[in-house]
Amino acid sequence: MKKLIAVLAILVMVFTFVKVVPSVQAQNVKTIVVYVGKTTGTIDGKSTTLDQAPVIVNGRTLVPIRFISEAFGATVDWNGSTREATIKLLGNTIVLKIDSSTATVNGYTVYLDSPATIIKQTGRTVVPLRFVSDSLGADITWNATEKSVTVKFSEDWIKNPTEITFWHAMQAALGKALTKLIDEFNATHPRYKIVQTAVANYSSLQQKTTAAVASGQPPVLTQAYENWVANYMLGNLLTPMEKFVKDPSMGLSQADINDFFPIMWKDGYMPDGKMWMLPFNKSVEVMYYNVDMLKEAGFDHPPKTWDEFATMVKALTKTDGSQWGASLGADVDLWYSMVYAWGGRVLTDDYRNVLFDKDTNVLKAVEFMNDLYKNGYIHFTTGYNYQTDFGNKKCAFVFASVASYTYIDQAVAGKFKWSQAPIPAGPKGQYTSMYGTNVVIFGQKYSADVQRGAWEFVKWFDAPYQTARWSIDTGYLPVRKSALDLPVFKQFLSEHPERKAGLDSLNFAIVQPPTKEWNQARSDIGAELQKIYLQKISPADGIKELGQKLRSYIR
Secondary structure (H helix, E strand, O other): OHHHHHHHHHHHHHHHHOOOOOOHHHHHOEEEEEEOOOOEEEEOOEEEEOOOOOEEEOOEEEEEHHHHHHHOOOEEEEEOOOOEEEEEEOOEEEEEEOOOOEEEEOOEEEEOOOOOEEEOOOOEEEEEHHHHHHHHOOEEEEEOOOOEEEEEEOHHHHHOOEEEEEEEOOOHHHHHHHHHHHHHHHHHOOOEEEEEEEOOOHHHHHHHHHHHHHHOOOOOEEEEOHHHHHHHHHHOOOEOOHHHHOOOOOOOOHHHHHHEOHHHHHOOEOOOOOEOOEEEEEEEEEEEEEHHHHHHOOOOOOOOEHHHHHHHHHHHOOOOOOOEEEEEOOOHHHHHHHHHHOOOOOEOOOOOOEOHHHOHHHHHHHHHHHHHHHOOOEEEOOOOHHHHHHHOOOEEEEEEEHHHHHHHHHHHOOOOOEEEEOOOEEOOEOOEEEEEEEEEEOHHHOOHHHHHHHHHHHHHHOOHHHHHHHHHHHOOOOOEHHHHHOHHHHHHHHHOHHHHHHHHHHHHEEEOOOOOOHHHHHHHHHHHHHHHHOOOOOHHHHHHHHHHHHHOOOO
16 A cells, blocks of 8 residues: 555656647647738738738749748848849758749759749749748648638658658669659658659559558558559548649649640549549550561551551561561450450440450451461560560560550660551551559548648659659650640650650540459450460450450459
């Protein structure tokens, strides 16, 4: 009993003399409120006077950079000869040049949605509100009714940046390009830190993410195909992307939305009518061809129709087996586009009913390709061996994603001239499959700040300047139309005109079913096509067998 009394006495003393310390975030957050057109505002609730009011120019809100920066504890130096303002805060350096559409943040070029400018009446510099949020790590809230801007900032946000996990399957040159952009985002957005995990391939990524969802511990961000997302949605951990897109403070404007290529924007929606994804590394299938080999055979252009293709592969195939017209495996994406090119359809528009096995046009498309395989004009290959065949001049044509550009270039290694062209047209039109992954946010397990950081990265990555550079470095397509007008992209296309093939193909691209069943369907289609093209089953029996198999789970 005496021991118990002694312990209680000690506890009373501890709680009497220990002072409860508020959280660092609550203690250090500085709140600034300013009003468009007014020189009055508040700092942490106390009234203050600005020497320059915030203004709206061309629909963009611009705020006085010196007032905001110094309120955060930053230093601001002005160089009159270069007309540059240099802001330094907690090891970060920002340089703004008046009337320039770019600035530098920690050595990286940042494009502004409106240039920094000097207000003539006051001589003060104003900058875009969004730039303040990104480069200084502040929270921005816009009140349209009051025309007020609330800016919140804490040094702790910069000293201890919020980490956002990101899983992806980008390897080799693609991985290097992505790492370069992630490093840039982290440097120019000091409040956040993208922590990436690269896995070997898409299959491994899907397996890893599926297991993480099942255990309730998914990454914040990950790449995902549409049919994967259909399964991920079942875990109730995904946050619809439309939540961020429509956010009045950090979402996308209507002009931004209209700037996305329509097919890529539409691809973010699932059958429930909600937007769950935004485009990330989007591509289409194109035809790669050996320009020199075609020229030697008397062809001055790639085939524009499948009939032309058949003529060329026959002429380019050598009877001794040393060269084939094309090297190709059981390409599900090519089959899907050829079904449409012959006037068929794979499924009904609601993805619930199988159509292709009852359509004679589909059988004709498969028979067309099978005849070329059967007679040795197309060499059946597996995996990425088609790249080796092409690089070794064993074939004139291969079909692959535009993102195979870097791998094809490596395989060819300068041995001959090669190029890209759209998929040939069939009897009923020209089609190609759009693929490449989107990106999703598993926000339900994470804080609002983590979700915001994930969204800021996605939005930044899909912005015109970033998507243009991603396309240049990887072969993937830019996701924004305005990226095509950037000088850096125009210059690139002038030097690499073959890369226009993928962009031109967007006009007739189609998207495969965004359903959980389609993942299994792709596997079954590939296996059946392999049986057909290796002459283990007739096209008619193979299509019939495939239809029965898909009907067992698509209904």
